Amino acid sequence: MDFPFALALHGGAGTISRTxxxxxxxxxxxxxxxxxxxxxxxxxxxxxAALDAVETAxxxxxxxxxxxxxxxxVFTHEGHHEMDASLMDGRDRAAGAVxxxxxxxxxxxxxxxxMDKTEHVLLAYPxxxxxxREFGLPQQPAEYFFxxxxxxxxxxALTEGRMRLDHSxxxxxxAEPAAFVDEDPKKKMGTVGAxxxxxxxxxxxxxxxxxxxxxxxxxxxxxxxxxxxxxADNRTCAISCTGHGEFFLRAxxxxxxxxxxxxxxxxxxxxxxxxxxxKLAPVGGEGGLVAIDxxxxxxxxxxxDGMYRASLSSTGSLYVGIYKD
Ligand code: ASP
Numbered sequence: 001m002d003f004p005f006a007l008a009l010h011g012g013a014g015t016i017s018r019t020x021x022x023x024x025x026x027x028x029x030x031x032x033x034x035x036x037x038x039x040x041x042x043x044x045x046x047x048x049a050a051l052d053a054v055e056t057a058x059x060x061x062x063x064x065x066x067x068x069x070x071x072x073x074v075f076t077h078e079g080h081h082e083m084d085a086s087l088m089d090g091r092d093r094a095a096g097a098v099x100x101x102x103x104x105x106x107x108x109x110x111x112x113x114x115m116d117k118t119e120h121v122l123l124a125y126p127x128x129x130x131x132x133r134e135f136g137l138p139q140q141p142a143e144y145f146f147x148x149x150x151x152x153x154x155x156x157a158l159t160e161g162r163m164r165l166d167h168s169x170x171x172x173x174x175a176e177p178a179a180f181v182d183e184d185p186k187k188k189m190g191t192v193g194a195x196x197x198x199x200x201x202x203x204x205x206x207x208x209x210x211x212x213x214x215x216x217x218x219x220x221x222x223x224x225x226x227x228x229x230x231x232a233d234n235r236t237c238a239i240s241c242t243g244h245g246e247f248f249l250r251a252x253x254x255x256x257x258x259x260x261x262x263x264x265x266x267x268x269x270x271x272x273x274x275x276x277x278x279k280l281a282p283v284g285g286e287g288g289l290v291a292i293d294x295x296x297x298x299x300x301x302x303x304x305d306g307m308y309r310a311s312l313s314s315t316g317s318l319y320v321g322i323y324k325d
Contacts, residue, residue, distance in 0.1 A: 005044045006296040006313035009036055009057050009194035011067045013242045013288040014165060016306030016322055029066060030320050033310040036060035037320075040194055041312045050196040050204035050238070051089045058085075058108040058206045061192035065147050067308075068190020070106060073145055073210025074166050075154035081145045082125070083210050084224035085111040090203030090232035097224040100125030103139040104132045108208045111224070113137065121226065150213070157214035164213040165244055165286075166190060191223055193230070193240025195292045199314075203238035203292060205230050205254070212245065221245025227255035234294060236261040237268050242307070243280070243287015251279055257291065268293040269301075276301040 011033055040057030044050070062070025073081045085107035086097035096115025101107040102125060110132045114123050123131060132139065150166065157164045191209035198204075207230045209223040222229035222245040229245070231254030232238035239254035253275055260271035272291055280287065281303040288302020290309060300309045300321070310320045 004296065004314045005197055005199045006292060006298060006311065007037060007040045007044060007053055007057060007194060007196040008290040008292055008298045008300060008311040009033065009040065009061065009192070009309065010240065010242050010288065010290045010300070011061055011192050011308030012190040013302045013304045013307035014286070015304065016308070018323060021322075026322065029308055029322060032061070032064045032066055033308055033320050034318065036064075036194070037310040037312045037318065040196060044196060044198050044314075047199055049200075050198040050202045051087065053196040053198065054194040054204045054206035054240075055087060055108055055112055057194040057196075058087075058192055058208050059106050062106050062108060062208055067192045068150075068166060068210045069192040069208040071140075071145055072147055072150065072190075074150050074190060074213040076211075077158070077214050077216040079154065080142060081210060082215070082218065083107045083208070084220060085206070085208040086122075086224045086226060086230040087111050087115065087206035088204065088226055088230055088232040088238070089115070090205075090234040090238055093233060095121050095226045095230075097122040097226060097230075098125075098128040099123075099220050099224045100218060101128060103141070104129060105138040105140045105144070108206055109137050111206075111208075122224065150210075153213045163215050163219070166213040191242040193242060193290060195232070195238040195240050195290050197238070197292050197294070197296045201234065201294065203232045203234050203294065205232040205238040205240045207240045207242075209242075222248035222253070225249060227252050229254060231255050231258055233258055237271075237291050237293045239289055239291045241287065241289040243289075243304070244285060247280060247283060247285030248287065251275065251285060253280065253289065257289075261293070268297050269299050272299040272301045276303050
């Protein structure tokens, strides 16, 4: 089937089970995913660029405390936030990325600035915040990024003495993030991302994350690394990943999928299946991704128990999923 334009997004992958999810929490997640999908889709519907659509969808997810990005970001070992983001334009492979963001409200916007306003691709802290200030991006104090459930996850990780992928289910209304509950602390992932194909046939991808709870030494995951967590090329596909970054970095996941399509002529679905299930899963690389190809076909593969995900195509069909089945 041909889809002139379409968008897909994720809000993290991990152990997400029906048994621990309250009806209210599930409703909150579904609503947030739908709102973000509709925001991005609106851009596409009005003839806007895929790049603007993925940025818009990611901003919506960054502004929601349910997800590990923007105001819901996880804590570092030292108890603050270091956020990473990247985006890529499939038209010309232009890209922008930031690592270690501490106060920019929407890290994906800082990544966009790197792409649009500098001759660079990846800027570290504090230079990236200097750039954001120069161009007037809204910044926030540390309290803005504080959520009790993420803080509790850090305390637990400090006790365990290890870095954690945290993506807990909300067990309470959005107004009470303190009541979030962990199901299995060792198998939680966060991160948000989006991919799109616009009416002009262009692809784009964007990813934003707080990274991993209790990360140290300015650790950087796959999310801001072009080719690992994010990739877009009109000739093949656009990809945004979520999962244990160290594995996604070593597997160069997003670019590998593009290469399988490019060099081996595989379909998007087959290329995604090989990378997610045959390459990542056997080595413990838990997670998933959202992907779209030049015809607007969408793939939402993951090897974890669940992945918060949504897609919306120009046929008007909205899909929102959380669990495996
Ligand atoms: N990939 C992200 C990282 O390793 C985490 C995630 O997707 O939850 O920083």
